Every structure is written in C-alpha cells, then in structure tokens.
Amino acid sequence: MKEVMAVIRMNMISKTKEALLDAGFPSISCRKVAGRGKKKVDFSLVEDLLSGGNESMSSTVAESISEGHRLIPKRLITIVAKDDDIKKIVDIIIAINQKGNPGDGKIFVLPVLDSIRVRTGETGEIAI
DSSP states (O other), rough: EEEEEEEEEEGHHHHHHHHHHHTTTTOEEEEEEEOOOOOOOOOHHHHHHTTTTTTHHHHHHHHOOOOOOOOEEEEEEEEEEOOHHHHHHHHHHHHOOOSTTTTTTEEEEHHHOOOOOOTTTOOOGGGG
C-alpha cells in the first residue's frame, strides 16, 4: 500500500475529485492548506517602481509583487491505495492539474505500513 499526497490549486479540486471518482477511486481525504514554493522575487522590478516617483502606488504594487511573505491557499488530497493503482492515480492528478505554470502542484508517494478499518478491525489492503 502507498499514500499519494497531492498539493493542487484550489480551483482544481472539483475536476480532480470527479476524475478520480470516474476512474474508480472514490475514497480521498481533502483539506485546505497554505504554502509557498521556491519562486524568487525579482527585486529589480520593485526598485524600478520605487524610482518612478509615485511612492504610495509603488509600495502597494511592490507588496503585491513580493511573494516572499505570502502563503498561497491550496488543497491537499490524500489517497491510500494498492501499489498497482498508484501510477494511475498519479497520472490522473497530473492530467487534470498540469497547465505548465509554476504552482500547478506537487505529488508525493509514501509507503503505508498498515491500515485498519475501525468498524470491523480488518487490516491490510482489505481495509482500504
């Protein structure tokens, strides 16, 4: 068993859930998260704005350009599945979310040692 963790854009969650459901993967967990990537800010743009003379406008624009302090809202999807299903799940998430832009998301695949269904006490793959 493995766990797929995918961080995706907020506006892509419905399409992703529908695609996973259509492919036979209805069981997912989803939560709101916030984070940031490694995108660098080009501070020369900020300097150019400040040298333009309109400092009140420039500081507002400069703050919106600078993403060094902002956390971007995203969605975190987690799916525990059989090893044989992981490639299909990852391919679906990529197909729906890949737009070729920074911030399209990240996918992590982790091993799962065991699963237990609370209601029945079943363990292993049968519990998922």
